Structures are given as C-alpha cells and as structure tokens.
Amino acid sequence: MLHTVVIAPDSFKGTIAAASAAAALGRGWQQVRPHDAVRLLPMADGGEGTVDAFATAVPGAQRMPVTVTGPEDTPVEASWVLLPPTGDAPNGTAVVELANTSGIELLGSPARLRPLDAHTRGFGEAIAAALARGVSRLVLGIGSSSSTDGGTGMLTALGARFTDAAGRPIAAGGRGLADLAAADLSGLPPLPAGGVTVLSDVTNPLLGPRGAAAVFGPQKGATPDDIAALDAGLAGLAVVMTADPDAPGAGAAGGTGFGLLAWGAILVPGSAAVAELVGLDEAVAEASVVVTGEGSYDGQSAAGKVPAHVGAVAAAGGVPVALVAGRITDDADVSGFAGTASLTDLAGSGAAAMAEPERWLVAAGAALAGALL
Structure with a gap:
C-alpha cells in the first residue's frame, strides 16, 4: 500500500x-x-531559514535576490520570497527575514559580535525592496538578531529619522540610542493593504529584567555594563515612540518587535502563522503519516x-x-x-x-x- x-x-x-x-x-x-x-x-518560527522554508513549501514561490547593508556595515547578498497572489493578497505576499539580512549568523564568530554597533538597517532595506515590488502583504521573520537597536536601523532604512538634541542623526546600533532625543516616523511608507504580520517565538517586553537587553544581550556579546546602557537607550526610545514597550514580543530581536509595532505591524506566534501560510492543515488532511x-x-x-x-x-x-x-x-x-x-x-x-x-x-x-x- x-x-x-x-x-x-x-x-x-x-x-x-x-x-x-x-x-x-x-x-x-x-x-x-x-x-x-x-x-x-519545512517549517519555521521566524528565525533563520524562514525564507528557505517558504521557498520550498509554497508552490510558485519566487526567491528575490537583494543586496543589503549587513550588521558589520558591509554588503550582504540576501533574498526575500514572493508568494503567489491570493484573494486577500492580490499582488502577492513578501516574506522577509531578519536572519539573512541583519542576523547574528552573518557575523560568523564570537570575535565579530558587535553588541553596541550591529544594527537592523539591512532588514529595513530588504523590506523596502519588497514594498517597491508592490506586494499586498508583508510577513516578517525577526529571529536570530545580531543587534539591540530597537529596530531603529530598520525604520531608518524605511524613511524614519532618529536624531539627537542638535537634530543630527544618531549613530547606528544600540550605541546611538544613548544620544536619542527625537523620533520622526512621518517618512515611513504606509502599510501594504494586507498589513504587516511579524513572526516571532519571543514574548519578552522591551525593557527590564525580561527585556531585550537583559535576556538577549549576552548572546550578542553584551557585557553587564553594555546591558545597562542598552536598556537605558531602549527606555529612551520608548519615550519618543508611541508603541507599548510592555507588549508581548516588543523585546524580540533586540527591540525590533517594538519598532515594528510603532509602524503598525501585528506580532504573532511564528510556528502557527507559518503553518497557516504554507497550508499545513490541508497537507496533513491528505497524509497517512507526518514527520516533524x-x-x-x-x-x-x-x-x-x-x-x-x-x-x-x-x-x-x-x-x-x-x-x-x-x-x-x-x-x-x-x-x-x-x-x-x-x-x-x-x-x-x-x-x-x-x-x-x-x-x-x-x-x-x-x-x-x-x-x-
């Protein structure tokens, strides 16, 4: 049989x-x-391999190459995936992941970690490329971050401005947050008609002992002094932006979850959302056995x-x-x-x-x- x-x-x-x-x-x-x-x-929860999983699992998915600014300020060859049109996304859905644009794996070795200076600019550049394609919906995976910049690099690449008391742009990465005085999000593009769904398996808030700096900073190379400085910088970011720093997932990806909430995105549990998007229920209904x-x-x-x-x-x-x-x-x-x-x-x-x-x-x-x- x-x-x-x-x-x-x-x-x-x-x-x-x-x-x-x-x-x-x-x-x-x-x-x-x-x-x-x-x-x-193949499944994913928003981290490394999310783009590959969609490219393999969804018939008609197209991989779209893009060159972005990586977390070391050098060019990175990455890609996002364009999913075929559907009734609720007539111009297709773009799947973009932070891991292959601004992720910690891109740094290669512990000696190259940049706890204060890595950033999410490349992730924002890839999102901008997807929006320029005219997609109806964005699905963003934000696992495997290398930085703790609150998503400011990503938002800057999309048109936001973060400035110090003299009106000058702050430095990239978590280091620049210490000088932050104002955030201007008026230059951000409108959300696509189908919205922005963010995949994350992290429910941590932005700040405090369960926050982005304290919990995830050490794996990105942050010392105790760095963690204190990064948490203070993120607290300053929370003052100048309207998103809720206590929202579940605001601390994901070094606070990138918070930055995306400020843009109007919705954060959802990654594995369940990926399963829905790739048609897991329908596939299992026709299966004799499943292997995970x-x-x-x-x-x-x-x-x-x-x-x-x-x-x-x-x-x-x-x-x-x-x-x-x-x-x-x-x-x-x-x-x-x-x-x-x-x-x-x-x-x-x-x-x-x-x-x-x-x-x-x-x-x-x-x-x-x-x-x-």
Missing part, C-alpha cells in the same frame, strides 16, 4: 536549515519506501515550538506523527508521537550527529519509514 507522507521539521539550529533537513528526511524515507508520495513542508522535528526536543519543547504545533495539527486530524530530533532529553514528553528518532543515538554521540546532520537525518528518515509503515 502506498502512502502520503508530510515531512514538516523546524531547523536543527546551528547545524542544518529546515528545508535541507526536510529534504534529507525525505531521501531517507524513500530509500525504504520509494513509491510513497513525500511532500516536503527540531534540533533539541526537551521539556520546554511542548510550549509553542514547531514539533508541538505540527503534532497538535496531526492529532486533530487523526494522523500519526513521528519526531526526529538532534537529541531527545530525558525530561521530554514524547508520548504523543507514533515514533521517534534521535540523531545523537543514531550517530553514537551529539558531536558526531552535529558534524554530519544530513547523513543522520537520512538515516532517521529510513528508520522511521521502516518502523511506522
């Missing part, structure tokens, strides 16, 4: 993107069951992560779902999955799995194909 298999993993962060992970799982599955219909539906996964499945993974969402959709449709993860920790609840595969177990160690993720994802796909059907 032939089956339809939907493969819908998140990225295995730090090792392999969702689209590549889905492709590897699919190859492994078809080594064992070559006649099954395999549909690749992520890099580390632990006791926190049931809270809004991609495997939990995919699992819930499959369960609602009565379709068995399997889990693949780089590692599955002892505190993880896997009772809802029809089968599991750990790359660490298959490879013999976490280091071996991370060194060759594609190889072990192929092995995982083959193992599940043999076990589940």
